[in-house]
Amino acid sequence: MGGLLQMSAPTAAERGAASLRRERSDGNASPPLLAVTDLRVGLRTPRGPADALRGISFSIDRGETVGLVGESGCGKSMTALALMGLLPDGARVAGSIRFDGRELVGLPDDAMCALRGDRLGMVFQEPMTALNPLHTVGRQIAESLRLHKRMDAAAARAEALRLLERVQLPDARARLDAYPHQLSGGQRQRVGIAIALACGPDLLIADEPTTALDVTVQREVLELIGELVREDRMALLLISHDLGVIAGNVARMLVMYGGTVVESGPTAEVFAHRAHPYTRGLFAARPRLDGPRGQRLATIPGRVPELADLPAGCPFADRCAIAADACRAAPPPAVAVGPGHDARCIRLDAARELA
Amino acid sequence: MTSAAAPLLRLEAVSRHYRLPRESLLAPGPLVRAVDGVSLDVHAGRSLGIVGESGSGKSTLARLAMALERPTAGHVRFEGRDLHALSPAELRAARAQFQMVFQDPYGSLDPRRTVGWTVAEPLHGVHGASGAARQRRVDEVLDAVGLRAADAHKYPHEFSGGQRQRIAIARALITRPKLIVADEPVSALDVSVQAQVLNLMADLQRDFGVTYLFISHDLAVVRHVCDEVAVMRHGRVVEHGATDAVFAAPAHPYTRALLDAVPRPEPRRLA
Numbered sequence: 001m002g003g004l005l006q007m008s009a010p011t012a013a014e015r016g017a018a019s020l021r022r023e024r025s026d027g028n029a030s031p032p033l034l035a036v037t038d039l040r041v042g043l044r045t046p047r048g049p050a051d052a053l054r055g056i057s058f059s060i061d062r063g064e065t066v067g068l069v070g071e072s073g074c075g076k077s078m079t080a081l082a083l084m085g086l087l088p089d090g091a092r093v094a095g096s097i098r099f100d101g102r103e104l105v106g107l108p109d110d111a112m113c114a115l116r117g118d119r120l121g122m123v124f125q126e127p128m129t130a131l132n133p134l135h136t137v138g139r140q141i142a143e144s145l146r147l148h149k150r151m152d153a154a155a156a157r158a159e160a161l162r163l164l165e166r167v168q169l170p171d172a173r174a175r176l177d178a179y180p181h182q183l184s185g186g187q188r189q190r191v192g193i194a195i196a197l198a199c200g201p202d203l204l205i206a207d208e209p210t211t212a213l214d215v216t217v218q219r220e221v222l223e224l225i226g227e228l229v230r231e232d233r234m235a236l237l238l239i240s241h242d243l244g245v246i247a248g249n250v251a252r253m254l255v256m257y258g259g260t261v262v263e264s265g266p267t268a269e270v271f272a273h274r275a276h277p278y279t280r281g282l283f284a285a286r287p288r289l290d291g292p293r294g295q296r297l298a299t300i301p302g303r304v305p306e307l308a309d310l311p312a313g314c315p316f317a318d319r320c321a322i323a324a325d326a327c328r329a330a331p332p333p334a335v336a337v338g339p340g341h342d343a344r345c346i347r348l349d350a351a352r353e354l355a
Numbered sequence: 356m357t358s359a360a361a362p363l364l365r366l367e368a369v370s371r372h373y374r375l376p377r378e379s380l381l382a383p384g385p386l387v388r389a390v391d392g393v394s395l396d397v398h399a400g401r402s403l404g405i406v407g408e409s410g411s412g413k414s415t416l417a418r419l420a421m422a423l424e425r426p427t428a429g430h431v432r433f434e435g436r437d438l439h440a441l442s443p444a445e446l447r448a449a450r451a452q453f454q455m456v457f458q459d460p461y462g463s464l465d466p467r468r469t470v471g472w473t474v475a476e477p478l479h480g481v482h483g484a485s486g487a488a489r490q491r492r493v494d495e496v497l498d499a500v501g502l503r504a505a506d507a508h509k510y511p512h513e514f515s516g517g518q519r520q521r522i523a524i525a526r527a528l529i530t531r532p533k534l535i536v537a538d539e540p541v542s543a544l545d546v547s548v549q550a551q552v553l554n555l556m557a558d559l560q561r562d563f564g565v566t567y568l569f570i571s572h573d574l575a576v577v578r579h580v581c582d583e584v585a586v587m588r589h590g591r592v593v594e595h596g597a598t599d600a601v602f603a604a605p606a607h608p609y610t611r612a613l614l615d616a617v618p619r620p621e622p623r624r625l626a
Contacts, residue, residue: 071545072516185409214408215572219616241546244618271621285550287579289617293599296557297550297579303515304545 031101032059033202033235034083039095039105041075041082041259043307050307052078054259054315054331055095060203063233067250067267069240071282071304075259076239080207083237084122085112100202118148121196123225125208127188131180137164137191138176144198163194167224186217190224197228204229207239222249243286247271252340255279258305258315260331265341275343277351278316314345322350361435362396363566364420364453364534369393369429370590371415389415391590392429399533402560402567404581404598406574406613412590413570417538420568421455422446433534451477454527458539460519464511470497471507474526496525499562500555517548521555528559536568541576553580574617578602586610 041053053075060066068076081087083097085104097104100119104112116122124130132140141163142156151159157176164172167190180188189209196204206225210218226249229236238250246253246267253270255263255278263276274280284298302319305311314332317323326346334342345351370391377384390412397403405413418424419431422438431438433453441449454477457463464473475493494504500521511519520540527535537556541549553576559565571577577584578598585595586607594607605611 071547215574216408216612216616218618222618242618243620247620248618282546283620285547286620287550287553287573287575289575289578289602289614289619293578296554299550299554300547303517303548 030061031098033062033064033100034060034237035096035098036079036083037096037098039079039082039097040093041078041087042092042094043088044090045308047306047308051310052091052259052307053082054310056256056259056261058254058261058264060235060237062202062235063229064252065229065236065238065250067238067240067246067253068256069243069246069253069282070256071241073304073307074256076256077207078259079256080122080205080237080239083203083205084116084120085109086116114148117144117201118199119202121199121201121204123189123192123196123204123206123209126212127185127192128180128212130192131188133180136177136179137183141191141195141198144195148199159198160194163198164191166197166228167191167194169194184217185213186221189213189217189221193221193225193228197232200232201234203235203237205237205239208241209238210245211241218245225249243283255282258310259307260315260344262316262345263341263343265338269338269341273338273341275337275341275348275351276316276345277320277322277347277354279343280351280354281319320347321354322347360398363399363434364397364568365430365432365435366393366395366416366420367430367432369416369419369426369431371412371419371424372427388590390419390426393587393590393592394429395585395592395595397534397566397568399566400560400564401583402569402581404577404584405568405570405587406572406577406584407587408572408613410589411587413572413587414538415590416587417455417536417568417570420534421453421536422450451530452532453534453536454530454532456520456523456527456535456537456540458542460516460523460543461511463523464519466511468510469507470502470509470511470514470522473511474507474522474529477526477530492529493525496528499528499559500525515548516544517551520544520552524552524555524559528563528565531563532565534566534568536570538570539572540569542571542573549576556580574602574613586613 037057038055039053040051040055043050043052056079068079070076082093087093093105095105138157138160141160145151145156145159161172161176164175169175169187169190183191209225210221213221222245240246250267253267254261255276257278263270263279274283281300285300287297300319311317311328313328313330317327324347332344332346334344335348337343337348371389373387373389375384375387393416395403405416407413415424419426422431425439433449438446471493474496475489478489493507497504497506502521514522541552544552569577569580581598584598584601585592586609588609594601594605594610601610605614
């Protein structure tokens with residue numbers, strides 16, 4: 001499939017990506033940094049084959065911040081792993097991931113390794129397990145500098161110190177020789193960010209970067225990521241289950257459910273005019289700091305489906321109050337509901353009536 | 356904080372200190388004041404929320420309230436009786452009155468036991484109830500948390516996270532306790548499932564008059580569930596009051612910092 005997409009004539013998939021781009025950019029003709037088109041990932045699970053991603057398409061421009069929100073098992077981490085070429089063994093990938101003009105689907109391992117950690121940086125959820133407990137912080141930051149930038153040990157160490165200062169780790173010089181267990185969770189996440197930034201990536205993928213952190217530390221880390229992204233004009237893909245984190249930190253957002261993007265658009269637009277029944281349910285189910293107290297929370301009946309159980313049509317149909325027979329028959333197409341704002345639902349008129 | 360009625364649970368200047376392993380041969384290890392002189396009352400049929408960040412002493416406080424830890428100083432009184440002055444047999448009998456729900460519904464249920472066995476387990480130490488009465492009670496509590504009687508024969512792995520937390524709540528309910536101590540009961544759950552469990556806890560309070568000591572790092576969840584809230588930091592309660600008052604006009608700078616740090620679901624205008 002990779003070979004097919006590298007032919008000179010634009011394929012249907014590429015034309016699709018181009019039209020997605022036109023929808024939301026204001027006449028800007030330069031190709032996006034990242035164009036994901038009809039990406040599908042199939043996994044082998046104990047319960048048989050399962051589609052973890054069922055044809056997702058989105059693109060990210062240089063310097064753009066995009067959020068991916070959804071519940072466990074919706075495919076948001078699988079999307080990040082697919083972009084990083086880190087899918088589990090035996091995963092089947094179809095569709096296209098074009099990064100700065102290169103096709104990543106089907107890219108050989110050594111070529112992917114050259115990109116990963118260099119042009120593509122990733123911050124993981126749990127900084128304690130993402131860092132190697134047996135190596136000092138300085139050595140772990142220097143690793144990618146020596147590998148990708150061919151720096152000698154002294155230069156890499158000096159650069160590691162500069163990076164630790166940049167992520168505002170207190171007492172950075174002494175911390176170069178510290179081991180991960182000697183740092184707090186927030187400090188470890190700063191080290192994780194320093195590693196991701198080491199080679200000056202074009203795209204930073206942050207998968208639940210603050211979920212393991214306390215709320216006051218979370219704010220500091222999110223502010224740090226925001227600052228660094230602006231200063232370096234990096235693109236950011238921020239993955240979170242928390243609508244609050246998404247609201248404050250990205251310009252555009254995608255809502256995922258059951259391996260598909262069910263709604264996407266500018267963050268302010270999606271928050272103001274949430275269209276898909278799942279997005280509406282997710283917003284309503286969340287206890288609020290400013291809402292009325294003592295009322296029952298709106299709930300979405302049932303539970304997040306397992307990948308192997310996903311229905312053929314709309315993945316949300318079994319939990320949706322307004323699902324019709326047609327919803328279960330075929331995956332719904334993306335419907336434009338506002339400027340650059342799409343939802344995959346064929347019952348949008350009825351959804352507007354939902355509480 | 357005084358009230359006309361005697362509190363169901365009263366913590367009187369409770370402290371729990373731990374000695375860490377010594378770092379030098381000559382000096383004793385450093386002392387951690389996990390809970391440091393906390394006094395709180397929990398009134399019957401009400402909910403007290405404990406909020407704070409990791410390491411603030413919330414979970415140690417929960418374990419003290421459950422008599423799973425012995426306080427270094429102070430008293431834990433349940434219906435006026437000092438739990439740590441009771442004999443082991445008296446304490447075991449008293450435990451029917453207070454039960455606990457833990458954070459992780461994957462770690463808190465025995466994977467090799469059926470749901471029915473797990474839910475009935477608290478009855479073992481308490482009642483001499485017959486097998487048939489026990490079975491009826493299991494059916495009742497499973498029904499109360501929205502599960503089916505047939506689910507008693509299944510194993511935990513057959514359930515989702517939200518359903519497992521319902522099982523954990525059923526187990527806590529089986530002795531008809533007056534107090535349920537819930538330590539981060541919805542933190543491991545997805546938002547859509549979290550709402551179901553929070554509604555269930557509210558229903559149980561309305562229907563059975565259960566009292567909650569509700570521990571959470573999530574301020575929005577605590578605000579939703581609790582009538583009163585206590586904010587902990589470094590083992591101490593820095594602010595305590597009616598939930599509406601504390602959230603509307605936080606007096607302590609730390610409470611303000613916590614509230615300000617909560618990400619709001621309103622988008623900032625970004626380029």
